[in-house]
Amino acid sequence: MLLVLALSMPLPAQAAEGPVRIALTAAAVRDELPFYDRWAAYLGRKLGRPVEFVQRRSYRDIIEMLRTGELDFSWVCSYSFVQALDAGLVDLVATPVFRGKPLYQSYIIVPRDSPTTDLMQLEGKSFAYTDPDSNTGYIVPRAMLRDSGHNPERFFRTIFFTWDHGQAIEAVADKVADGAAVDSYVWEYLAAQRPRLAERTKIIQRSEEFSFPPMVARRGIDPDLRRRFADAILSMAADAEGRRLLGEMMLDGFVALPASSYDKVRALPTARPLR
Incomplete structure (x- = not known):
């Protein structure tokens, strides 16, 4: 509806x-x-x-x-x-x-207490994407994997879509996912407006900037x-x-x-x- x-x-x-x-x-x-x-x-x-x-x-x-x-x-x-x-x-x-700036990035995030320090260390883990047509929440992280010589279709143990960047952040904060790719603006907004949520995650990698x-x-x-x-x-x-x-x-x-x-x-x- x-x-x-x-x-x-x-x-x-x-x-x-x-x-x-x-x-x-x-x-x-x-x-x-x-x-x-x-x-x-x-x-x-x-x-x-x-x-x-x-x-x-x-x-x-x-x-x-x-x-x-x-x-x-x-x-x-x-x-x-x-x-x-x-x-x-x-x-x-x-x-x-x-x-x-009229620019933003993809943030790769993990739970705050995770030892993971970059996207490549999430191989075999669970990962949350936002939408199959999302630049920062799907297209960019898959391009990052390809650029590193990995097949995005096989890299993670399991993937799922949250259909919302805030929901992807919550999935990582609640440890439903081992990692996620999210819009930098949405993460920064929630870090300011809902710090108790964002502080349960951490950014381990930032993509290049896009319009x-x-x-x-x-x-x-x-x-x-x-x-x-x-x-x-x-x-x-x-x-x-x-x-x-x-x-x-x-x-x-x-x-x-x-x-x-x-x-x-x-x-x-x-x-x-x-x-």
């Missing part, structure tokens, strides 16, 4: 247009429901339309909803973005800036709505309320980048093409 996370209160004249629907994926911290109420209300005032944040289990579900026109915008993983862009489904709107998971628009969306949404997102750091919301997300703001900024993600070995 589709989870409606937030809805701004529209004026009666606005209701006929229907809400602007924005999807959240594992690229965002999705369990802060009161925050998304406030962000929806903020964006609704900027757009002059009600706004809904919605959630699905996987990146592939969200991309399919963009394909069928059920969504207007989405905050997606970098790898899902290049897949959808190459399939002609979406266009880049804005990229978040975290700690001064941060972006906000995208469905291809073919009304150009004026896309422009107004881009203006609202890109100008958040310019007003007090926007800065407060960004602060709650631990983001500096959003910037407009060329799609070519994601070419390094595109060059990674792929998991499965969009059809």
